Amino acid sequence: MKQVEERYIKAEIAKFTPQEMREYETSKMAYRDIKNSVDTAKREGIAEGIEIGMEKGRAEGMSQRSLEIARKMLAKGMDEASIMDMTGLTSEEIKLLKAEI
Numbered sequence: 001m002k003q004v005e006e007r008y009i010k011a012e013i014a015k016f017t018p019q020e021m022r023e024y025e026t027s028k029m030a031y032r033d034i035k036n037s038v039d040t041a042k043r044e045g046i047a048e049g050i051e052i053g054m055e056k057g058r059a060e061g062m063s064q065r066s067l068e069i070a071r072k073m074l075a076k077g078m079d080e081a082s083i084m085d086m087t088g089l090t091s092e093e094i095k096l097l098k099a100e101i
Contacts, residue, residue, distance in 0.1 A: 070097055 066087040073083045080094050
């Protein structure tokens with residue numbers, strides 16, 4: 001069925017006047033330009049989204065690792081100031097960890 005439609009379209013295009021052919025070609029070029037712009041924007045958006053997701057994942061992973069280290073340090077009886085210095089956690093975060101233990 002698709003081949004029949006393609007042949008019909010080609011036959012219709014073959015009947016175009018020179019003016020219609022120019023307009024048709026201009027229309028095709030505009031369509032391709034728009035499609036390329038949209039496709040490029042999609043690719044760039046996907047790449048940006050992946051990068052943001054990776055950065056967020058790394059930050060969350062680092063935060064989780066800092067919390068794990070702080071828990072171990074607390075379990076070994078280290079003082080709060082040293083834990084803050086070594087992990088970058090705040091005093092409030094360490095107090096929350098203490099409440100968990």
